[in-house]
Amino acid sequence: MASIVITGGEPLNGEVWISGAKNAVLPILAASLLADGPMEIGNVPHLHDVTTTMELLGQMGVELIVDDKMRIHADSRPANRHYAPYDLVKTMRASILVLGPMVARFGEAVVSLPGGCAIGSRPVDQHIRGLQALGADISVENGYIHAKAKRLKGTRIVMDLVTVTGTENIMMAAALAHGTTVIENAAQEPEVVDLANCLNAMGAKIEGAGSNTLVIEGVERLNGGRYDVLPDRIETGTFLVAGAMTGGRVLAKRARPSTLDAVLVKLEEAGAHINSGDDFIEVDMRGNRPKAVNITTAPYPAFPTDMQAQFTALNAVAEGVGVITETVFENRFMHVQELKRLGADIRVEGKSAIIRGVPRMTAAPVMATDLRASASLVLAGLVAEGETQVDRIYHIDRGYECIEEKLGVLGAKIRRLPS
Ligand SMILES: CC(=O)N[C@H]1[C@@H](OP(=O)(O)OP(=O)(O)OC[C@H]2O[C@@H](n3ccc(=O)[nH]c3=O)[C@H](O)[C@@H]2O)O[C@H](CO)[C@@H](O)[C@@H]1O
Numbered sequence: 001m002a003s004i005v006i007t008g009g010e011p012l013n014g015e016v017w018i019s020g021a022k023n024a025v026l027p028i029l030a031a032s033l034l035a036d037g038p039m040e041i042g043n044v045p046h047l048h049d050v051t052t053t054m055e056l057l058g059q060m061g062v063e064l065i066v067d068d069k070m071r072i073h074a075d076s077r078p079a080n081r082h083y084a085p086y087d088l089v090k091t092m093r094a095s096i097l098v099l100g101p102m103v104a105r106f107g108e109a110v111v112s113l114p115g116g117c118a119i120g121s122r123p124v125d126q127h128i129r130g131l132q133a134l135g136a137d138i139s140v141e142n143g144y145i146h147a148k149a150k151r152l153k154g155t156r157i158v159m160d161l162v163t164v165t166g167t168e169n170i171m172m173a174a175a176l177a178h179g180t181t182v183i184e185n186a187a188q189e190p191e192v193v194d195l196a197n198c199l200n201a202m203g204a205k206i207e208g209a210g211s212n213t214l215v216i217e218g219v220e221r222l223n224g225g226r227y228d229v230l231p232d233r234i235e236t237g238t239f240l241v242a243g244a245m246t247g248g249r250v251l252a253k254r255a256r257p258s259t260l261d262a263v264l265v266k267l268e269e270a271g272a273h274i275n276s277g278d279d280f281i282e283v284d285m286r287g288n289r290p291k292a293v294n295i296t297t298a299p300y301p302a303f304p305t306d307m308q309a310q311f312t313a314l315n316a317v318a319e320g321v322g323v324i325t326e327t328v329f330e331n332r333f334m335h336v337q338e339l340k341r342l343g344a345d346i347r348v349e350g351k352s353a354i355i356r357g358v359p360r361m362t363a364a365p366v367m368a369t370d371l372r373a374s375a376s377l378v379l380a381g382l383v384a385e386g387e388t389q390v391d392r393i394y395h396i397d398r399g400y401e402c403i404e405e406k407l408g409v410l411g412a413k414i415r416r417l418p419s
């Protein structure tokens, strides 16, 4: 299994280009199943999850071409297999995003239940309930969701809790339903807005994206079209934390600062100087050690759970004691044990991690357990004395494009060891 080796101690300094957002490109690729014409998707990050989604769509009969600018051309008109197998779904939970589009466009779908993962049980009951409210006939047999519908019918759906992919699945299905759908308690994440913008560019009629109420007037058909994916706010935040933890200066280019308010507030509280414009954010620590911050994760616009592990790593070397409370997933502290191997002083009590910053961490072999846990270990490796080896790095390739090259450009001593 491939690993990443980092020699800590260098303050990062320089500029880094931010890639397209993983959590936007995946639903947008799934949305290509709704289109009655070719789609061209730009600013696509080179990620393992994108490859998996392409494999999934390809198995369904969608024709896919990646051009020399890394734009994906997707034509779902030939799609004739409305099936998402366990083998692919188990490697990427976001595969569930094909359920809504398939049942809306083709009248049937068979999708493996995604099951839990390292960060929590992650049920999909809200996806199923929403599609049933739209008139889909759904049963779960032998680990597969079977959905059927002649034509979905618009209705009012109040989500029991805020779910990102749940909102996206129902929004995509409702886009082709007969009549108007109102989704209340909808997720407001920027990636939900990006998907709504893409669907509208394809001919959908969706209003309210970015608020907690979505109004979707169903249309008879959706065209293809061109769409560029928004920049990845979690990748951006991860590089900014890397700058802050190492006492350095990092300029994230082609970023979207308006999607990172809660993260930037915490970086400022940690002592970072922030300078941002329309499409860039610079963090400058001027050689200082960060101050510990308290954080509570919650749905957007609050602090994102996908930045929790990175700030746990920052607090581990900060001055003072920081408390991080995770309210979105029930088991998202798997990185704590590994950070402790590097010398961090962290105690987990229920939903909170109490982190007493240490002046220095020291290298050790550590193991990645999920995507953002891996990122936090790489960040810790950047400041730990000696050579830290992070194993099971395939997790990081799900969501970070060329992470070692990008950190290398910023001055990190980092290299990948092939398996
Ligand atoms: C591909 C993608 O966009 N992934 C993101 C998405 O995941 P994902 O969409 O899977 O996360 P959700 O927003 O659905 O999950 C939020 C909470 O709701 C629970 N839940 C969700 C659905 C459901 O039917 N029933 C239920 O109980 C989950 O177990 C979790 O505790 O949002 C998460 C929360 O911001 C992020 O961490 C992920 O990076």
Ligand SMILES: C=C(OP(=O)(O)O)C(=O)O
Pocket (backbone or CB within 6 Å): 023, 093, 094, 306, 371, 372, 399
């Ligand atoms: C949890 C994440 O992703 P996914 O929902 O794809 O597992 C993440 O991006 O941190």
